[in-house]
Amino acid sequence: MNYKLLKSEIKYHGKVFDHQVDEIQYDSGNIGIREVAVHPGGAVIIPIKEDGKIILVKQFRYPLQKTLIELPAGKLDKNEDPLKCAIRELEEETGYKAKHFEKLGAIYTAPGYCTEILHIYKATGMIPGNHNREEGEQGMELIEFSLDEIKQRILSGEINDAKTIAGIFYLIND
Known part of the structure; x- marks a missing residue:
């Protein structure tokens, strides 16, 4: 992994999946956003x-x-x-x-x-x-x-x- 997690937040709780937004910082110092559909499978x-x-x-x-x-x-x-x-x-x-x-x-x-x-x-x-x-x-x-x-x-x-x-x-x- 070339990043660390700065912040993670569930923005929306849905019936099928939740919408999670993570703020990450790469080893280079750049900031990135990752959106994840959190699904139970x-x-x-x-x-x-x-x-x-x-x-x-x-x-x-x-x-x-x-x-x-x-x-x-x-x-x-x-x-x-x-x-x-x-x-x-x-x-x-x-x-x-x-x-x-x-x-x-x-x-x-x-x-x-x-x-x-x-x-x-x-x-x-x-x-x-x-x-x-x-x-x-x-x-x-x-x-x-x-x-x-x-x-x-x-x-x-x-x-x-x-x-x-x-x-x-x-x-x-x-």
Whole structure:
């Protein structure tokens, strides 16, 4: 590190993340400002059915004003174990429960300005049930693709969600 922290302040406490502003001083004496989105992290689930199909969700993403195809995922509650989050989010978004979860890895989503870490899990032994979606997820649709179909959709640009691409990479190399 070539700096020291002079001041750190949470400027805004949000529902999804907090906005932190840090004043730093480089070894050169120059002063800099760093803005950080302080995020609790989340869990991403790769739900694989007995026939090998992978369950994805199609949902509208407000910041982009677009509908994306993604792996199910959700935000950790404060101090929540990522596996507990994965179990909850799988059922909440898809209605499925899984007999087995295996952690494949974790990714930093935007390390230049955000503390979010997403924990990626493979889920097998799928048991269908009823979803319990939040209000903003009511229009969410479930879709199922084979691994090859997902890879083709990633390469064509139809699937361009980073957590989904990373999750599929982990799965291919599991």
